[in-house]
Amino acid sequence: MLDEMLKEFYDIGKSLSSEKDTLKLFEKIINSSLKLTSADAGTIYIVIDRKTSEWSHIKNGSTRGNLLKFVISRNTSMNVNLQDYTAPISKKSISGFTVISGKSLRIDDAYKICDEVEYRHDHTFDNNTGYRTKSILSIPMKNHDNDITGVIQLINKKHSWKDAIDYDKNDAADGILPFNDTDELIMNSLAGQAAVALENNQLYRDMQGLLKVYKEQNSHLIYLSKNIMKAHEEERKRIAREIHDGPAQSAVNLSFKLEICKRYLSDGKMDDLVSEINNFSDSIHSTVKEIRTIIYDLKPSCLEDGLISAVQRYIETFSTSGSINIDFTYSGNDSAIEYYLTSTIYRIVQEALSNVRKHAEADNINIELVITNTRITLDIIDDGKGFVVEELKTRKFDRLKGGFGLEGIRERVELIRGDMTIQSTPGQGTELHIAIPLL
Template structure:
């Protein structure tokens, strides 16, 4: 009766362990559960778990049909009821000469009654380094392969020194210590084979779970980045529309009002019979129409500068020439690389940046010289614009950012657009020291 009661208890314990293993997501805790359960179920004094890892990546791996090329065994956890062990992480070559090596290569469990009396009919031997260093005495051993669903071997559980009671320690300094050690029996082997199978699957699941969590995290980050990008693109479009509205309002819309005034004047001259005056006012009128048409053309051109079709370098070059001629500021332009692979949106962004930076120099810097360097490689585009003007306190941009109502693109606009294409902007300036703008845009 007593025996059956024990067996019953053990079944329950075993069932509970299975449940607890399959629900544990934390890998380290899982190792602890596996080793503790193994010791409890077999009354072993000590135990160690190794898992198979890939030599190159260090990732968890497995052994199929005894093929150990590119694989190592990695020690993951050890428990010893009678002695404090504090083993450092290590990995070991897999060889048939060690007991755990033989276990994972053959896929068979190994049962040894006395580690120091292993027969010559097998290759493996007990590694007695630990015993020699600590005074421990390894006697009975049960070494069990961990197999996953596909029967691939993912690791090994090694149990040492079966005791009469699982919760007692052995005093190895006493003479009769080894007398208390029993051989592992067939039931131990049966139970452990089953437990090792469950453990392998639970470990695989915990890895899957970890991978899945990693994937989810990456997915969330990407999603957040996309949201951030789309918000900023919408904002950029909105600002662009505002800028165009302002330009039409201040330019052609204003001019059209002027035209209607001029037309009123013409009507008055006509009704007064002042033909001479009428004639000269009509000349004015036609000039004003021309300049209004020009204003509209400029806005249209600015919306999609045709020079951008010729590529980044030539577009920048063209703008520089016009700017230099109209402002009288000397520009030294150097460039390197080939712009044939630079996409339109990139060309247009960089062109706008050059435009804004130069217009800032004209508006604020009182500079005589500007140096512009444009470098295009397969990997990135860098743009440097430096002037020898009066400079400014860069920190003040932060406060200006919010009260800037007019002015269009602006330095913050440059920064936002550069960030949209995953680039970076730095600006260096100080009163009396000129201003240097650096833009770096990755192309891959």
């Protein structure tokens, strides 16, 4: 008999620790409890957080913020299906008392509980079903840290777990035994194992959740790195094109000019030679200028003084070369903003302003740059002729010619986990809003 019990107990321990399905785990705990104690019925309650409904626990009897949730019930003599319910934890109920006191409770007859104790048996279930609750064993489930995570409540000990009690008979209660010391000992140990198994089960579920988030983030990273590579590739193409159309073209022209000079020299046309050499020198200057512009564009030196001053200086040059009035307001400190963010935002300002000049026919532009510890927001608002934003989607743009372009802005803002919105109504100007997180 004892051997059989030990074996059962050992098997239960093993199967509890390997069960991944929470519902099956509850079933295993309750079935094993009934078998080991020959109880007729049993119920498991767990402690949950009142707000989140997540599994919780009770420390030192403090029930604040927690509820008791009924999770499973078994009845070997009667077929009952109880609905899920939660209840406040109170010392007036047997399960509540067990959770708060952290001690197991043995009642020999639920209808003969003495007046001195705080808890009472709730007869509602018996009254509704014709069941007769007599002996009760209520065991707290304690985790590794001795915090209470729930209760296993067993009802009506039978002579053998295979027996069934016929509650229609008047003397049904006579055959019911009180739970004994051994039952209490075994159940305390089982409840401990059950609590740890449930906690592991929850950890397992948390880990599954984390894994899912990790997988999602990973695929987002793959998406982003593809986009970064694409953006780099486009940038390289753009630079190649600029060099091809600019300095490379100029160098070819210079070699033509040199040929002309040689011809003048061999023909002895000295006046023509001098004028061609002057011309040649001008061309070299303009070629050097072209190269410098490309270099400057690759790494504008003004960015080294920080975002605010870079934007300010860009606005100054922009204003002097046109008739659009710009109002720039800013707040915050740009000293901690990394170079790649400064450069991205600077390019956005460049593109947005050049769009206003090219397309908007605006009189005024309002630019607001706000830097906080957690984010940067940039708003660029013009009072120009506006456009239908929806039409952008159907238009095909030559990305290389368009440079950064609105789509380019959107992609780059996404790469740095920011948001971009563009609002425009024909006749009512255009608003570009950018928000970039700094954390």
